[in-house]
Amino acid sequence: MKINVNGTDYTLNVPANTSLLDALRVNLNLTGSKYGCGEGACGACKVLIDGHATPSCITPVASVENKIVITIEGLEKDGQLHPLQQAFLDESDTPLKQGSYRGLAATANVFSIESVMDDLARQLKQDPLQFRLNNLKDERLKQVLQAAASKFGWTRQKEAGHGYGIAGAFIKNAYVGTCAEVIYNKSNGQLQILRLVLAFECGAIVNPLHLENQVMGCVLQGLGGALFEAVDFKDGRILNPSLSSYRVPRFGDIPELDIVLLNRKDIPSAGAGEAPIVGVAPAIRNAIADVTGVKLYTLPLLPHGMTLKT
Structure with missing residues (x-):
């Protein structure tokens, strides 16, 4: 053309x-x-x-x-x-150090969209996965949602105190479906992210190992933004300027993780450095809502640690 x-x-x-x-x-x-x-x-x-x-x-x-x-x-x-x-x-003259973040506006946008999608499904008393599939026309998005749900065991009977959440999105010609399982201890309000399953499709796969590493990196960075990471200010001062006070995911916060890569050899390869991050926060949020009934609408979800009072 x-x-x-x-x-x-x-x-x-x-x-x-x-x-x-x-x-x-x-x-x-x-x-x-x-x-x-x-x-x-x-x-x-x-x-x-x-x-x-x-x-x-x-x-x-x-x-x-x-x-x-x-x-x-x-x-x-x-x-x-x-x-x-x-x-x-022109170079920025801001006195603040700057760095890159995966997903930019898409991370917040998808969190908002997929939180509301889940709320609508539950209000209609429909399964959140089936609700999405019923209202989607994009076959690629359907496929990653179904692949994640299949690996996750979406239809499996939940144990008491466990919640399931799902989210899906596409950005930059790449598609992601994410499922999360959380455990909630009602007696002390403690939450644990038990496992995440992420299905990702960005066209033809060139290097499977590097692609898996990119997806894993997105998930780990996404956990921080979903759960804890926030800069606190008071009177113009940053209150948590170091890693001793700025909460990031620790080894104990990392859940069991399964990554499913869909190889579409009929579609040109797209990037994988950003898209996988966008499903992490809404999937966890929706799992929390499933087990606790609490609908969270702001990020990070748990700025004061893995405790939620209902």
Whole structure:
């Protein structure tokens, strides 16, 4: 197919459903448009299509054939950078140290979506997995949910004091289904994340071991954000500036983990460094709601440790 980007005609040999963002960055090496939430909500991937601001992450490249696409690289005029381009290049002058986080806005967005999905299922007295399957059209998302549930034993009889939770999502052309089992001791309010099962599909698998390591890294980082990690402030000061006071997952917090990798050789490979993280928090949250009846709507879920008073 042929597309015009920043006044230049290009011929692309990619599947029609490839996102415009991937085509720009991977095939044309135009990296000014950034990966962000993967849902067209954060603005990091915005481009102009026939003059209209459009999220390129959810726009199929085939839809821009015979249209004019302008990326941030195309905003330069008379050799001068547009202020927006310059803002991308300028270093931040914040006094705070900065670092990367997997999933960006998608982690919070999926937590919100999948928490409400679970609440709706329970309000309708429907199985949370079946409720999702009944309302999904995306076969790839259905498949990861079913794969995770099968490995997890979703239909297995729960023991007393145990709760099951499930969540599913797709970002950046990768799909994840996550199941969680938690134990709740009502006498002292103690919670334990017993196990997690995560099914992941990002197209054709190139290196299974490295892919499994990426998924595992996402789960471990996701546990911290789901359960404990938060920076506390008071009067302009950080109250927990060191690892002795900033709670991160410890060895004892790590549950049994099963990872199921779905190899779709018929689909081009996508990235795996971020997508697997997004199902961890909502799956745990939904398992907590299942066993305790308490519906948590903020992250981290347990900022003061593995205790929940009902």
